[in-house]
Amino acid sequence: MDYEIVRSEAATEDDMRAIVVPLIAHNEQSAPPLNSENLALLIRDAEGKTIGGLWGRFGYDWLFVDYLAVPMELRGTGIGTKLLQQAEQLAIERHCVGLWLDTFSFQARPFYERLGYQVFGELEDYPRGHSRYFLQKRFR
Template identity: 50%
Template structure:
């Protein structure tokens, strides 16, 4: 057998290459943890006329936790309860799937106080420095 080669990609990999990496990691994790990822889920905000998504929440499986990967609300809709509704729906879905809780990360300029108001607590932080913006990791256990 010919030895594998290292191929350095200095931009986003192809979807096939990314799938290969994830499949390899998933197989290893399942064999050693006994856990298999569940599919991700989304809670969307749709334009009432066009029905297209204009914001929402996307979460993925995180070995017993739901990881909120993205939460975005259009500027014009902020402060109207949409964020609270998105989190509440994510909690319902996560509880229904038997998750321990929700977790996410947010930058200093984003929504840390919003999440804390909803019961999330900081469990980690990457410090800022040399122009870097502090990043916080928050969780909400059920």
């Protein structure tokens, strides 16, 4: 079989699918389907404009939080805690094992640890001089 490795800065959706489809097929031979579903908990202002919130996705009996953003003027009011607690409750109702997320050393690691999250991984120098932390909170 002849092949070549080609670097592309203009890869298409079809190129991505050519990589992902066989990977998913391989994974499904060993694990159940991912059955990914998004979760959005939105903070809206008085005009109904979304100004922050939590974005995550369910998969493999876990909830992963992609983003948690609280506007500067609302930090320290408890709204971040309420967002996470609501996400945790939804994950528990779906019988999830737990919730996981990541944060940087210059972001909110102490906040998550106060809420019972534990570090299970660290990527040093990402970005240089900082670390990226991976945290989890198991429900069972």
